[in-house]
Amino acid sequence: MHIPHPTTEFDVIVIGGSYAGLSAAMPLARARRRVLVIDAGQRRNRYARHSHGFLGQDGREAAAIVADGRAQLMKYPTVRWLEGAAEQAARTEHGFRVTLSDGSTFQSLRLVLATGVVDELPPVAGLTERWGSSAFHCPYCHGYELMEGAIGVLATGPMSIHHALMLPDWGRVTFFLNGAFEPDEAQLASLKERGVAIECTPVKAIGGHAAVELKDGRTLEMAGLFVLTRIHSASPLAEQLGCALEQGAIGSHVRTDAMKASSVPGVFVCGDAARMFGNVGMAVADGGMAGAAAHQSLIFGLDKAA
DSSP: OOOOOTTOOEEEEEEOOSHHHHHHHHHHHHTTOOEEEEEOSOOGGGGOSBOOSSTTTTTSBHHHHHHHHHHHHTTSTTEEEEESOEEEEEEOSSSEEEEETTSOEEEEEEEEEOOOEEEEOOSOBTHHHHBTTTEESOHHHHSGGGTTOEEEEEOOSTTHHHHHHHGGGTSEEEEEOTTSOOOOHHHHHHHHHTTOEEEOSOEEEEETTTEEEETTSOEEEOSEEEEOOEEEESOSHHHHHTOOEEEETTEEEEOOOTTOBOSSTTEEEOGGGGOSSOOHHHHHHHHHHHHHHHHHHHHHOTTTOO
């Protein structure tokens, strides 16, 4: 039987109570481990009403999926849920100490970070107000619902060409360069082959449902817009703990191995905080792996967890 150190309140603290965090807590709860979930209520897809592409939940309200997951998790008696923002995390002699914004502290033997990321939108008037309703970042999550209509891709840099080349599978695409990207000859040929229209006139604002207002006075009506955002971590904890980061074309994420272990022993990271591309299904899978790995590390040690 597992005997915790007397000064350690929890076996595992999971920071983040969205899809990845809930999924990480579940195998630990089912192993009857003492789990604390700390959630600040800021899931990445809170701006989108519905979630798509997650098997068994396609088209459901995004908030309802999380609410159901929490209700199922909280049926396990060894789980505690705390609403609040974790602002500091540090190593201790026997594990980790987490400090919340109100000054309260909690101890655990392992940490699972499911803290997510923040999308950085380009400074285009009207874009923020439409984020999640008619402006999106993931074609797999939102492309089908545009019903093969007119789709705008707002360039933010060289990687935006991937959006422009993918999205003709979902509708008629106009690529708004907006001074952020200049395709070379090979890229222009690829865009032409995919039937993508290119608009070089700078964008003034987004109005209406998803109307792109250009600086020359024209307005192009779109069924929806896609924007490849830059991302940064929604929490400073991974960096505070010294977790190694991976730098990518649109930002950074925490480097993990196949079991979601970070470079810091005892710290597991899952969901969008640990990958460059993610959706609800991937977050749930990541969380399940992180939770199982954290549990096994409690039994076999950090160097022998399977």
